[in-house]
Amino acid sequence: MTGAPEPARPGEPAEPSDTPVPDPAAVLGRLPTGTSLRRELAAAARSRGRDSSVSDELGRLRDEVAAIEVEPVDLAAAKRRVADASGEEERLKERVAALRGDVRARRAVEAETGETLDDLESAAAELSNAQTERIAAEQALERARERAAAARDERERRLELEDRLRNRRREARRELAADVYPAFRDALGAVPDGDSSSAGSGPSEYDGPRLAASLAAVRIADLDAPVTLGREAARWLAERGSRPPEAVLDVPIARPDAAPDP
Template sequence: MTTVRVRLPDGTAHVGRVVDLRDVERSGDAATVRRSIRSGFPLEPDVPRVYCPAPTRCHRFADLLSREMSFDRYGALATLARTRGHTASEERTLAHVRDELAETAAPAPEDLTTARRRAAEAGAETERLRERAATIRGRLEATRDAGADAEAVERELEETMRRLSEVATERVAARQRLDVQETQARAARDSRERRMRLEDRIANLRRTIRRSLAETVYEEFGGAVTALPDAFDADAGDEPGGYDGEPVAAALAFARVAPLRAPVVVEATVAERFENAATLARYLRGPLVVC
């Protein structure tokens, strides 16, 4: 039979399968005792030290039993089922989908703002210079028709056409860069959408697996719920989704059937629903500390 040894900061020790600290000074609150069980010996000198076997994977679901607690019923029962060697048929599919997700590259953030601005600016400058060139040609024809010296206007037109050629080349390059980045952005969106679909499928598969595993041990869990004192007024129903009752009642039932090895910590308000601490210990079938 597993016993627990709790050493208090004042040096006194409490040993037994059931350690009741409700009327003991400087025994620490329930959360502190739980932390000591979880981490072994705490570093702080002024908190209790609990000497006990190491907790199992199931222990974390019911390590502190309180009226205000939450309880991951599917997660706890699925973990219990795995300790019993149960598996789910969807696990192979889940592994395959996870591999697909790992092979789907996470898209780099894309920002097309700069590329679009540069393409637009190059296009606007090209149109401006074309209009300027057309205006200068009109002036050049008018100057020649008037028989005046057109050399200065010809030089202005030549410089404008040179600049127009440069800007037109820049416009093509900017458009090409934008096309490439838009193609990359579409690929990134496709990759992101694919990752989202895979992540959703993984989440759905995990829920299905948890539900399937929980069902394999639910009859045993239901029996533990039925064995609770009437004060808890809980009903397991016929399947994991049919449970009706407080989270602490489900956690107590889970602690009764799961291999925890380490003691559970029970707050006084929960322990008081049992006839006494010994009755609570018989129900849990394992060591406990009442705070």
């Protein structure tokens, strides 16, 4: 059964159910992050060398999903081939029957039948080839149906594995976020408008400013590259204190892509 997606707080982007356990730099390398608090905290935990108890299963499931390749089966083309071959066979049957009737009629009046017999022999040979083609087309259609059924089974198996993978990814994010939540709660006291009392016992209970939470998540992360401040984050920090962003986040800061509004 598919687990329910992680709920987003009001004003926070919903967490995609198939998002993998996040890469720290990709999630926390820019503020605002545009993602959920749980994903930010999971990324922070990863940056600190933490891993979830389902990491081995995650790897196995990813490998199993990647190994399933479902080739498309063109049943429509196979059905058209049968229809075309059957139609040609019926046309030639009618021609053979008509030529046979013509031969009988000519013999009844003792008329010359040589040319008509040649036409009949040629049409009969074409009919034999058409019958062979129709049989081959029907056999090809049956094989295509078998491949289509096998492809459906593989797609169903892949969907089941992907469902399990999504569930394990959610478990990993929850576990990693919980692992660093005490450190996050403490870090809230060191960022503008952060309040440890607003943290609750987990990400779903956090009741403070969303950007303050992102700042605290970055502060507890161990990032190798500088963090880029977007306009909103730069303005937030400029309006709420005299400390430079590097001191707030405890990480090098890249030049903001836009200066804060005056």
